[in-house]
Amino acid sequence: MTRNFAAWPIILLLTVLSLPLFIMYLFLLVDTFSNTAPGSLLPNEFTLEHWRFLIDPTITGDVWKPTLTTVIFSASLMIIVVSVSATAGYALSRLALPFRRFVLSGIMVMHAFPSVTLIIGVFLVLQFAGLYNSLTGVILVKASLMLPFGIWIMKGFYDAVPWEIEMAGVQDGASRFTVWRRIILPQVKPGLLSLALFAFIDGWSEYMLPRILAPSSDFEVLSMYLNTVSDPNSSTYNFNIFKSVGLFYTLPVLALFVLFQNRLMNIFGGGTKG
Amino acid sequence: MVLLLGFFFLPVVLTSVFAFTNMSTATGISGGSYVVTGNLLRSLKDEGLDAKTIDALGQSSYVIDQAGLEKAHAAGVDARFITEIAERLKDRSFTSSTAFERELKTLPSRPTRVRDLKIAAGAFEQSVLNVRYASRGEMEAALTHMLENPPEGAIEKVATASYTGWTWTTENFKNLVITPDTWRIIGNTVFYVVLTLAFNVLVGLFLAITTFYLPPAGSGFFSVLWLLPRITPVVLYAVMWKWFTWEDGFVFNIAQDLGLPAFNYMKGSVASAWTVVILVNGFVGASFGMILFSGALKAIPVQQLWASEVDGASRWQQIRYIILPHMRWPILFVTSYQTLSLLSSYEQIWLTTNGGPGSTTTVWALEAFKTALNNYTGNLQYGLGAAMALILVAVGLILSIVYLRLFRFDEMMSKPKIEF
Amino acid sequence: MQISINNFTKTFDGTPVIDDMNLTIRDGEMLALLGPSGCGKSTTLFTISGIHRMDKGQLMFGDRDVSGLPSQKRNVGVVFQNYALYPHMNVFENIAFPLTVRKDNKADIDREVRFIAALTHISELLERRPGQLSGGQQQRVALARALVRKPDVLLLDEPLANLDAKLRLEMRSEIRRIQLETGITAVLVTHDQVEAMSMCDRIAIMKKGEIVQIDTPADMYSNPRTSFVAGFLGNPPISLLNGIAMGNTFSIAPIKLRVPLGSHEGIADGTPLKLGVRPEHFGPEGDIAVEGKITFAETQGRENLYDVELADGSVLRSIQPAARNWKLGEPVRWFIDSKSAFVFSDDGLRL
C-alpha cells in the first residue's frame, strides 16, 4: 500500500477500539489455564483443572455425547446444504427451466429475508408435522433456512464459469449432466468447499433452533450444553470452567477459520455482492 | 424445493393465519371442544346474561327418555324397575332430584338401598354443566333442550363462550395498537437499529480504511480480531460479554480499582444496558461492513491513490475525495442489508440483557419471540406472537424486495445461453 | 459435408438479429463469415453448432435435417474465441474428452489423440494444463479437441482475436493448413477482412443480420456489390466521393471533377452518386486529374500512405511506393484510374 503517510496514529486508534475484543479473547484463553484471585484481574497460578471436564463427567456432565450430536448435526447440515445448493444453483444458473425467473426472485427474496422472523411459523409447522423435539426436524429446518443462501452463493460461482466451457462440453457430445459433473463441478470446487465449511461452522454454532424447536429431546448440541453450564443458577457455575468448555466448543470453528480464512472470506462477504 | 416450501412458504402462511387467532398453550393448536363450566357461568353472569338462564344452565333436570333408559340399563339397574319406569313415567320430566326420587319411590320394584335408587335416578339426569361436546351443533342442541324460552341470542352466546379451542379474531392487532408497550418497543427497536447500524457502518468503514493503510501484518491481525465475534458461536460470545460486564467481571474490577461506579453493567442501568446491547451487536456487524468495504477498497485502482498523493492530498483529503466516493454503493448495501437483519435479530439481546432491565432493551423481534415461544408464565400466546411476527415478516418482505430492486439483481437473471 | 441454411430467422427478446438468411457452405471449403461486430456472425455460427435454436428456417447437414437436434447429436467441432479449454484437465484429457464421453476404448482414444496432436504440432504438450500454455498453443489444443472426433463441420469463432500480431500470422496459416490437410468443411467467423481474405475459399459478408455478398476473396475485392462491401475489404480502405450524374459522367461540379460512367448509361442527370476509389488507383499516374493538398502522410516502410484533400473538402486516399516522398501540406495534381473506380448509387448499390 501507499507509504506516504505515518501509520502510528491509526494504529493507536485501532488499538483502543479493538481493546474490548482483544481483552475478551485474551482472557478467554488465559483463564482456561489459570486461576485468578477474586477481585484481581491478573491470573496468579497456572492450572489444568478447568479442562478436567473433558475426562470427568461429574463436573459438567458428559461432554462427548453433545459433541458427537453436534458433529452429526453440522455434518448432516453440510451434506444437505452442499448437495442441494450444488444442483439447484447449477439449474438456476444454466438451465432453461419453467418459472425460472419466478423461482430465482423467490430465492433472492428468501435470501435477503431475515428468516428468524419465521421461527414461530416454523415452530407450528414442526408441531403439525410431528417433528417437534427431534434432531431430524431441527436439521431440516436449519438446512432449509440456509438453502437460499447456499443456492444463491453457488449460483454466483456457476455464473462465473464461462459459458463457452459449457458450450464446448456440449459440442464435444457430452450430455448436460456429464457436462455438469465432469466439467462445471470441478470449476466451482472452491465454492463448494467454502459453502461446506460455512455450513459446518454455522451448524456448529447454531443455538436458537435446537433450543426452541427441540428443547427437551434426548440429544443436546454443544451450544445448549454450554448454555446449561453457563447458567448462573447452576451449582457448577464458574467462569473459568465455562470458558474452557466454550473454548473447547469453539476450537474446531477457530481451527477451520484459521486454516481456510481466505475461502471463508469470500462467503462472509459473498452472496451479498451487489 | 419441497423443503423451501415447507419451511419458508408454510411458515409465512401459518404466521399470517395464526396472527388472526387467539391461539395459546391453553387453547392448544388443534381444535377444541365445547364445555360449560362453573367459571364460565360466573363470567357470563358478569357479562350480563340474565339470571334465569344462568340458573337453568347450572341446574340439572330429569327426563325419562329412551337415552336415559339405556343408560340406566348400562349402569346395571334392575331390569324390572327399568320397565316400570318406562311404562309409568315415560316422557315426564322433573326439575329437581328430590321430586324425581320421590316419584321413583312410589314404583313397586324400587330398589331397597338408597344408593341404588340414586344410581337409577342419575341415569336420567340431564345437565350441560361440565359435559364436553365435540361440535357446536351438539352444544346448541343440549342448550335448547335445557332452556325453556331462552332470551334472544342467549344460546349462541353461551355456545360461543363455551368453546375451549382457538378462534378467529382480530383482537391481536387491536391489542397491539392500544397497548402503550407496543409503542415503547417500537421506539426501542428503532433506537437499537439506528445506533447499531451506525456503529456497524462507521466502525466497518473505519476498520476497512485503516487496515487498508496498515502494513500487511498489522492489518491481518486486526481483521482476524474483528472477525472473531462473527465466527464465535453466539452462546460463547454472549457469555464472554457477561464476563466482561457482569458483577465481579472485568470492567467491574477495573472500575472498582479506579474508584468509578462499579455495578452489573449489563443489567444494572438502562444506559449501560443499551451500551452493551449495541456494542455486542455492533462488534458482530462491524466485520460484515469491514469485509465488504475492504473488498471495495481493493477495487479502487491504486494509480488513483498515487496520483492523489502526487497531487499533494493529505490522508484525510485522500479518504474524503478518492475513497469515500467509491464507497457509496457498498455503504448503501451494508445499510440496507443490516437494517433487515437487525430488525429481526434478537439472539444476542436474548442471551445478554434479555431485554432488561425491565423491558427497557426489549426490541420487537424479541418481544414476539417471548410472547409466542419463550415466556415464564407458561402460557405461550402463539396467536399474539404470530401477529407480532407477521408485522415483522411484512416489513422484512417489503424491505427485501425494495433492496433487491435497489441493487438491480435483475441483471443476475440473464437467460441461459444454450437453447437446446 | 455440405451445410445449407435456408430461410433462417432469429430474434433475441423481440429484436430481430438474423432475417431470412440463406447460405450454403460447400463440401470441403472454408467459408468466412465477415462483418462488423454485432451483425450476427456468432449467432449464425452458434445456430449451426446447435447452441441457439432457429426461430424459423431449416439447417441441413448434407441431406440430413438437423434443425431440431441438440449439439450432442450434430457432430460439429467448435473453436471458441477464448478457446474454452477445460482448466482442470491436461491437454491430453482435453483432447480426449469428446472420445471419452463417446465411450471409445482406451487404445483408440490414445491413438486418435496422438494422431491429432501430431497434426496440430502439440505432441510435446500433452501433459500440460491449459494454464501453462501460450495463447497459440491453447489455440492448437482447441483445434485438436474440435477435430478429434472427425466432425462434419468445423466452426471457428474469431479464433485469432486473442493472439498477438506475430502469432496471428502464424496461426492464420496453421489453421488453413490443418483445414486443407483434413479436408474438413469449415466456417470462420471474423471481423478482420485480412483474415477472411487470406484464409478462406469464399467470403460471406454480413451486415445487420443479412448476407450482402458471397464470393471468392479476389472477386469480391475487384467486384464489390455494394459500397459497404467495397469499404469493408481492402486496407487501407477505399475512399468514397459524393457527387451527381451529369452528362454520363460522375461529377462534382465545384472542383470540375468528371469521371465518365462508361457502360452505365441512361442515368438521369442530377442523380446523387458515389464514387469509390481504392488507394492504389489514385496517384501520380492515371487518367482523371484531381488537384489537392496532402493532409496526412504516414510511412509504412515499403509504402507510404497519403490523404489528399480536394478543394471541396472531400478526401482521397493513396498508397505509393516509398521511393518518392511528398510532404505534409504539399499541393499535388494526381490522377484517378477511372477504369478501376466503382460507381454506387446513393443507397450504396453498385451500378
Ligand SMILES: Nc1ncnc2c1ncn2[C@@H]1O[C@H](COP(=O)(O)OP(=O)(O)O)[C@@H](O)[C@H]1O
Ligand atoms: N443471448 C443473446 N441475447 C440477446 N441478444 C443477443 C444474444 N446474443 C447476441 N445477441 C445480440 O445479437 C446481435 C448479434 O450478436 P452476435 O451474433 O454475437 O454478433 P457478432 O457478429 O459480433 O458475433 C447483437 O446485437 C447482440 O447484442
Ligand SMILES: [Mg+2]
Ligand atoms: Mg461474435
